[in-house]
Amino acid sequence: MKTSCAVFTRLLLLAGLCAFPFATVYAQTAEATKPIPPMQPVPSAVPGRPDVPNAEVEKQLRNTPPLPFPVAEDKLPLGDLKVPKGFKVEVYTSGIANARSMRMGDKGTLFVSNRLLDKVWAVVDKNGKRENKVIAAGLDRPNGLAFHQGTLYIAEGTKISKMENIEDNLDNPPKPVVIYSDFLNHQSHGWKFMGLGPDNKLYVNVGSPCNICEPPETNGQLRRINLDGTGAEVVVRGVRNSVGFDWHPVSKELYFTDNGRDWLSEDLPNDELNRVTKQGQHFGFPYCHQGNFTDREMGWGRTCDEFEKPAALLGPHVAALGMRFYTGKMFPAEYQNGIFIARHGSWNKSKKLGGDIIYVTLNKDGSVKSFKPFLTGFLQNNGYVGRPVDVLVMKDGSLLISDDHAGAVYRVSYGAATKVAAR
Amino acid sequence: MASIAAVAAESAEATLNSCLVCHGDAARAALPNVPALGAQPFDYLTIQLYMFREKMRTVEPMTAMLAGMKDDDLKRLAAAIVKLPAPAPNSEPADAARIERAKALVVQHRCNFCHNRDYSGQQNVPRLAGQREDYLLKALRDYKSNARRGYDATMDDVLYPLTDADFQDLAHFLSRQR
Numbered sequence: 001m002k003t004s005c006a007v008f009t010r011l012l013l014l015a016g017l018c019a020f021p022f023a024t025v026y027a028q029t030a031e032a033t034k035p036i037p038p039m040q041p042v043p044s045a046v047p048g049r050p051d052v053p054n055a056e057v058e059k060q061l062r063n064t065p066p067l068p069f070p071v072a073e074d075k076l077p078l079g080d081l082k083v084p085k086g087f088k089v090e091v092y093t094s095g096i097a098n099a100r101s102m103r104m105g106d107k108g109t110l111f112v113s114n115r116l117l118d119k120v121w122a123v124v125d126k127n128g129k130r131e132n133k134v135i136a137a138g139l140d141r142p143n144g145l146a147f148h149q150g151t152l153y154i155a156e157g158t159k160i161s162k163m164e165n166i167e168d169n170l171d172n173p174p175k176p177v178v179i180y181s182d183f184l185n186h187q188s189h190g191w192k193f194m195g196l197g198p199d200n201k202l203y204v205n206v207g208s209p210c211n212i213c214e215p216p217e218t219n220g221q222l223r224r225i226n227l228d229g230t231g232a233e234v235v236v237r238g239v240r241n242s243v244g245f246d247w248h249p250v251s252k253e254l255y256f257t258d259n260g261r262d263w264l265s266e267d268l269p270n271d272e273l274n275r276v277t278k279q280g281q282h283f284g285f286p287y288c289h290q291g292n293f294t295d296r297e298m299g300w301g302r303t304c305d306e307f308e309k310p311a312a313l314l315g316p317h318v319a320a321l322g323m324r325f326y327t328g329k330m331f332p333a334e335y336q337n338g339i340f341i342a343r344h345g346s347w348n349k350s351k352k353l354g355g356d357i358i359y360v361t362l363n364k365d366g367s368v369k370s371f372k373p374f375l376t377g378f379l380q381n382n383g384y385v386g387r388p389v390d391v392l393v394m395k396d397g398s399l400l401i402s403d404d405h406a407g408a409v410y411r412v413s414y415g416a417a418t419k420v421a422a423r
Numbered sequence: 424m425a426s427i428a429a430v431a432a433e434s435a436e437a438t439l440n441s442c443l444v445c446h447g448d449a450a451r452a453a454l455p456n457v458p459a460l461g462a463q464p465f466d467y468l469t470i471q472l473y474m475f476r477e478k479m480r481t482v483e484p485m486t487a488m489l490a491g492m493k494d495d496d497l498k499r500l501a502a503a504i505v506k507l508p509a510p511a512p513n514s515e516p517a518d519a520a521r522i523e524r525a526k527a528l529v530v531q532h533r534c535n536f537c538h539n540r541d542y543s544g545q546q547n548v549p550r551l552a553g554q555r556e557d558y559l560l561k562a563l564r565d566y567k568s569n570a571r572r573g574y575d576a577t578m579d580d581v582l583y584p585l586t587d588a589d590f591q592d593l594a595h596f597l598s599r600q601r
Binding site for chain 1: 466469470473474477478479494535536537540545546547548566569572573574575576577578579580583
């Protein structure tokens with residue numbers, strides 16, 4: 001199989017370009033929309049599994065998923081969760097096992113997805129009391145959700161489907177109708193994150209099917225398609241696995257989180273926050289990590305100068321997932337147009353890091369100024385009492401946070417408004 | 424075959440008897456490609472039972488057997504299975520060259536990071552020691568081909584660079600571990 005490097009080179013020659021290939025993205029897109037045979041990945045020479053000195057440390061490096069059952073509401077660790085002065089955190093809803101991505105419908109329905117399980121849920125608020133309903137089941141890792149003009153879009157492992165007029169039919173939901181299925185079938189980073197761009201296209205991550213490898217041409221990218229499933233094209237490459245992105249409310253630039261490789265070091269590499277300024281940019285995977293060092297296996301003969309630098313380094317192995325720009329009016333002015341990011345929490349690190357929501361402040365030019373913890377407490381005694389996945393700004397300006405270990409959604413509000421949605 | 428729900432009124436131990444018709448125990452051999460259940464971790468068992476019930480894993484007759492069972496029934500059944508003794512290892516003669524190759528693979532790919540150094544398994548990770556050789560080979564092949572989806576993506580990730588010849592050596596070795 002050709003490496004992506006070889007294909008890039010060939011296309012560069014064809015296009016007669018010497019800069020990194022913005023124009024060639026379209027040529028690759030034509031390739032990407034052809035039917036794709038089952039994946040036969042090329043093994044990496046070294047599988048990236050390290051020597052670890054003792055069995056006790058090994059035990060701290062296990063990635064343990066939750067059982068497929070939600071934690072009862074009265075057992076949720078609400079008392080452990082800390083927010084800055086003036087903010088308040090409460091349980092928005094519970095009982096949604098493996099609660100993952102969240103999207104809000106036009107009529108106020110909260111949609112919540114699964115990754116390990118097979119369902120998509122609708123949460124309806126009736127006078128401050130929340131009712132949870134399964135609107136689709138039997139799906140294949142339906143992690144990605146997007147909503148546009150009454151239609152819910154669901155990205156599964158190998159397809160994107162839609163449910164029209166969903167908010168009018170929550171008790172009798174239509175079967176999802178497939179609109180796009182041009183994905184390889186792989187478990188590793190095979191689930192999708194999805195969002196609706198300011199251009200009204202569906203953006204979806206197509207993750208790298210491994211910890212560290214040369215991904216197939218069709219993977220390691222963000223892709224966008226029209227709402228009817230046509231016109232697929234590559235947005236950016238060099239992505240290991242992005243599970244969160246959003247667009248700056250003013251500049252409309254796309255920012256995305258990317259999870260760094262495992263098994264390199266306790267302290268490296270950092271997960272990245274990236275900023276897309278041009279279509280076709282390459283963000284380094286698998287050759288360069290965190291913009292400043294080459295991979296110990298895939299990076300030989302490469303330099304990080306070939307690739308885009310991250311906008312921020314978010315911590316080693318923290319699993320930076322969902323992110324949203326804050327566009328609400330409830331929080332203090334300093335939060336306007338900054339980014340909330342959910343750090344799911346490290347597993348490939350003996351001293352755990354993350355399990356929190358951080359707040360990123362941007363400079364006027366869109367670069368990152370700083371970030372600080374916003375909601376903490378999911379990490380207790382080097383273990384997790386919950387794992388935050390996605391964040392969502394509600395119409396009233398409060399912030400929802402999903403937790404896929406406890407199967408719950410939390411709500412953070414500020415000031416007098418904290419009382420409005422009390423249950 | 425009758426759904427286990429039909430006998431849900433019975434104790435989980437009684438229900439377990441219908442499992443052992445195919446899965447085998449000290450007195451009965453398991454059917455080909457059907458795993459031994461003894462000494463598997465509770466979380467692994469619960470998750471697999473859940474996946475069969477929800478048709479996230481499709482192996483007949485498992486889905487039919489578990490239809491109608493409640494979450495608590497699954498947990499009770501898993502708790503009963505946990506008490507079964509570990510299976511006796513494969514006593515067929517071992518091929519020394521294959522054992523050596525498998526040992527090297529285990530080290531290189533860190534199988535025992537999650538499965539434990541004695542392959543006893545933990546939490547959501549199954550016991551491998553003494554498991555049926557044909558089942559181990561089938562499981563590895565099915566993970567690799569996506570015929571069997573994992574609860575999470577770990578096995579797909581680990582098996583990415585491994586070949587069918589590797590799987591045969593690993594199954595040969597692991598089925599002979601105590």
